[in-house]
Amino acid sequence: MAEDVDLDTVLGKAVTILRAFRAEDKALPLAELVRRTGLHKATVHRQVGELVATRLLDRVEGGYRLSGGLFELGMRASVERSLLEVAMPFLQDLYERTHETVHLGIREGHEVVYVAKIGGHRQAAAPSRTGGRMPVHCTAIGKALLAWADPELRREVLAGPLERRTPRTVVAPGLLRRQLDAIVERGVSYEHEESAVGIVCVAAPVLDADERPLAAVSVTGPVTRFHPESHANAVRAAAAGIAATIARRRVMTDR
Amino acid sequence: MAEDVDLDTVLGKAVTILRAFRAEDKALPLAELVRRTGLHKATVHRQVGELVATRLLDRVEGGYRLSGGLFELGMRASVERSLLEVAMPFLQDLYERTHETVHLGIREGHEVVYVAKIGGHRQAAAPSRTGGRMPVHCTAIGKALLAWADPELRREVLAGPLERRTPRTVVAPGLLRRQLDAIVERGVSYEHEESAVGIVCVAAPVLDADERPLAAVSVTGPVTRFHPESHANAVRAAAAGIAATIARRRVMTDR
DNA sequence: GGGAAGCGTCCCGCTCAGCGATACGCTCTT
DNA sequence: AAGAGCGTATCGCTGAGCGGGACGCTTCCC
Numbered sequence: 001m002a003e004d005v006d007l008d009t010v011l012g013k014a015v016t017i018l019r020a021f022r023a024e025d026k027a028l029p030l031a032e033l034v035r036r037t038g039l040h041k042a043t044v045h046r047q048v049g050e051l052v053a054t055r056l057l058d059r060v061e062g063g064y065r066l067s068g069g070l071f072e073l074g075m076r077a078s079v080e081r082s083l084l085e086v087a088m089p090f091l092q093d094l095y096e097r098t099h100e101t102v103h104l105g106i107r108e109g110h111e112v113v114y115v116a117k118i119g120g121h122r123q124a125a126a127p128s129r130t131g132g133r134m135p136v137h138c139t140a141i142g143k144a145l146l147a148w149a150d151p152e153l154r155r156e157v158l159a160g161p162l163e164r165r166t167p168r169t170v171v172a173p174g175l176l177r178r179q180l181d182a183i184v185e186r187g188v189s190y191e192h193e194e195s196a197v198g199i200v201c202v203a204a205p206v207l208d209a210d211e212r213p214l215a216a217v218s219v220t221g222p223v224t225r226f227h228p229e230s231h232a233n234a235v236r237a238a239a240a241g242i243a244a245t246i247a248r249r250r251v252m253t254d255r
Numbered sequence: 256m257a258e259d260v261d262l263d264t265v266l267g268k269a270v271t272i273l274r275a276f277r278a279e280d281k282a283l284p285l286a287e288l289v290r291r292t293g294l295h296k297a298t299v300h301r302q303v304g305e306l307v308a309t310r311l312l313d314r315v316e317g318g319y320r321l322s323g324g325l326f327e328l329g330m331r332a333s334v335e336r337s338l339l340e341v342a343m344p345f346l347q348d349l350y351e352r353t354h355e356t357v358h359l360g361i362r363e364g365h366e367v368v369y370v371a372k373i374g375g376h377r378q379a380a381a382p383s384r385t386g387g388r389m390p391v392h393c394t395a396i397g398k399a400l401l402a403w404a405d406p407e408l409r410r411e412v413l414a415g416p417l418e419r420r421t422p423r424t425v426v427a428p429g430l431l432r433r434q435l436d437a438i439v440e441r442g443v444s445y446e447h448e449e450s451a452v453g454i455v456c457v458a459a460p461v462l463d464a465d466e467r468p469l470a471a472v473s474v475t476g477p478v479t480r481f482h483p484e485s486h487a488n489a490v491r492a493a494a495a496g497i498a499a500t501i502a503r504r505r506v507m508t509d510r
Numbered sequence: 511g512g513g514a515a516g517c518g519t520c521c522c523g524c525t526c527a528g529c530g531a532t533a534c535g536c537t538c539t540t
Numbered sequence: 541a542a543g544a545g546c547g548t549a550t551c552g553c554t555g556a557g558c559g560g561g562a563c564g565c566t567t568c569c570c
Contacts, residue, residue: 009527010265010557011302015309023331031517040559045519047266047557054270066332068361072368074329075386076278077321079313084385089376096351106323113327118373121344130339131330264556265528286546295530300548302528 013039013047018056021066023129029063074131080106080115083215086249087206087242091118091217094238098231100221101126103203105141107149107213108133110157112142115215124222127196137162137176138169140191140203140228144216147183148205154180168193188232189216193223202228204239209247217242268294268302273311276321278384284318329386335361335370338470341504342461342497346373346472349493353486355476356381358458360396361469362404363388365412367397370470379477382451392417392431393424395446395458395483396471402438403460403468409435423448443487444471448478457483459494464502472497 020036021028028036034044048064051057055069075081087104095102101119105112111133128134136142137157146154154177162171170176183189191201203218217239219231275291276283283291289299303319306312310324330336342359350357356374360367366388383389391397391412401409409432417426425431438444446456458473472494474486 008558009305009308011269011305011309014266014269015311018328021328021331023336025331026333029517030519041518042520042559042561043557050264050266053264054266056270065334066328068332068335068363068368071329071332071335071370072386072388073273073276073321074326074332075384076276076280077323077326077329078281079320080323080326081278081384082281088373089378092350092373092375095347108323113323115326118343118347120347123344129330129336131327133327263529284546285548296547297530297532297549298528 010047013037013043014051014056017044017047017051018066018070023132025065027060027063027065032063083246084115086245087116087215087217090238090241090245091116093241094217094219094234095120097234098219098221100124100219100226100231103128103141103218103220104215105139105145105218106215107136107142107145110136110160112136112139112145112216114141124199124220124226125196126199126220128220134195135163135165138165138191138195139218140189140201140220141216141218143176143180143183143189143191144203144205144218145213147180147189148207148211148213165195166193166197170194186232187236190228192228198223200226200228202232202235204232204236206239206243206246208243214246215242265302268292268298269306269311272299272302272306273321273325278387280320282315282318282320287318338501339370341500342371342470342472345493345496345500346371348496349472349474349489350375352489353474353476355379355474355481355486358383358396358473358475360394360400360471360473362391362397362400365391365415367391367394367400367471369396379454379475379481380451381454381475383475389450390418390420393420393446393450394473395444395456395475396473398431398435398438398444398446399458399460399471399473400468402435402444403462403466420450421448421452425449441487442491445483447483453478455481455483457487457490459487459490461494461498461501463498469501470497 016037017033020033030045034041037044048057052059055067057064058067091102091104095118099120101123103114104116105114114128114130114132117128117130134142136146146157158173158177164171170179188202188204193199199220200223201218201220203216205213206215208214217235219235271292272288275288285300289296292299303312307314310322312319313322346357346359350373354375356378358369359371360369369383369385369387372383372385389397391401401412413428413432419426425434443457443459448454454475455478456473456475458471460468461470463469472490474490
């Protein structure tokens with residue numbers, strides 16, 4: 001999946017085990033962890049015992065699962081927290097105006113990490129999850145972040161392989177480049193069933209004083225009833241509001 | 256601030272260091288970590304180095320902070336996730352009807368852990384944070400969870416010391432017991448400046464088929480403009496909706 | 511019903527990763 | 541100048557962690 005860690009330090013193994021869990025897993029049996037991590041059975045067994053003792057894992061019938069303590073710990077991560085606290089009111093407004101699924105995402109490497117996802121009863125069946133990842137090139141948020149990114153990063157992504165997620169995923173570097181240029185000009189990015197069939201999306205970047213993208217906001221809906229163009233202004237306004245608040249409070253000094 | 260772990264296993268130390276971070280900390284210097292954990296300076300130094308290598312900590316100017324990777328990991332914790340996914344639409348509705356801060360919390364020991372907090376621009380200055388903790392006896396959510404809890408747990412809390420947070424915190428076991436009984440009868444719990452001055456709150460429990468409390472929902476506002484009684488029905492309805500959805504989907508098998 | 515496969519648990523000797531006392535260099539403050 | 545506080549580096553000792561292996565259990569299939 002992503003970058004592996006040290007592999008043979010105690011902590012490295014523990015983290016490898018924790019990362020073996022996916023969001024969709026309810027509980028994983030020991031053998032499955034052995035398979036996913038490639039570690040020795042005895043090692044995983046012992047390690048997992050310690051992880052339970054330190055309350056990072058819960059032992060449940062059918063195996064192990066990530067504990068609530070880990071959830072607590074994760075919510076203390078400062079960058080995500082402060083961004084989230086500033087952005088939440090604007091995301092709420094956006095949801096109220098559209099009543100469609102609202103996302104807040106940041107870029108990490110060539111992927112988008114969703115920091116927040118809020119939606120109502122009729123929300124579209126988007127594959128995104130809070131804390132989940134998606135490639136940058138096939139989502140509205142990702143394209144917004146990429147459009148305002150360093151030229152070097154943009155080049156990297158355009159050069160690297162562009163994974164095809166649906167028939168409409170943009171995998172031609174030339175086309176993607178033209179889209180990115182258009183995005184900067186318009187101030188918003190669109191996605192038309194490029195990451196999941198039936199889903200469309202509009203996003204706008206949260207820019208700092210130097211026009212660098214800190215995050216991006218999006219509204220997502222099913223292609224059957226959702227017209228991204230008609231929400232472009234709302235999304236732009238939300239992103240601008242977040243940016244202004246950040247500038248005022250001077251949160252997020254780095255990254 | 257709760258149960259410590261093993262202390263002298265590698266993982267125990269690492270977790271102790273991670274737990275030394277509070278939600279309000281931006282970045283902690285090495286020396287502060289040494290102070291909070293009580294570990295040897297050299298040990299913390301090395302350990303912290305490895306935590307950075309495993310991407311659980313970020314090194315930033317001024318020290319270290321919990322990384323985005325930890326946030327990701329935490330969001331995969333299954334219990335919190337599934338509860339949150341089911342509850343979110345109802346919390347959104349509740350926010351839209353009240354435009355005050357909405358909380359979702361679960362009980363862990365004698366404390367409440369906030370799983371979600373959503374609010375708008377005018378939100379009350381509540382001390383709660385997503386992933387944060389508060390004592391059960393001084394919050395509306397806590398009292399709701401306690402009112403429907405096992406008699407044994409109720410007894411434990413009533414017997415234990417009841418920390419005074421504000422002049423209005425209920426610290427008399429007799430009074431608290433009478434409140435809890437009234438809560439069960441009414442179906443909602445109230446808090447009048449018992450955890451923080453200026454803040455009032457109304458909460459209702461999410462009950463499973465056996466009437467055991469899985470979580471609780473609350474609406475919080477400043478005492479100056481917010482009248483908890485007038486939102487009791489909305490909170491009750493939201494909690495009931497979540498309970499019904501859980502029953503239908505049969506999430507949260509245990510805990 | 512017997513055998514094989516998969517799983518969780520336990521054991522045990524080897525070795526190296528982690529330990530913490532100590533020391534050093536740097537930046538402020540006094 | 542001296543001292544305090546901090547981050548970093550060194551360095552032997554030792555026991556925690558390692559992984560090959562064995563054992564008992566259940567499940568599934570011939």
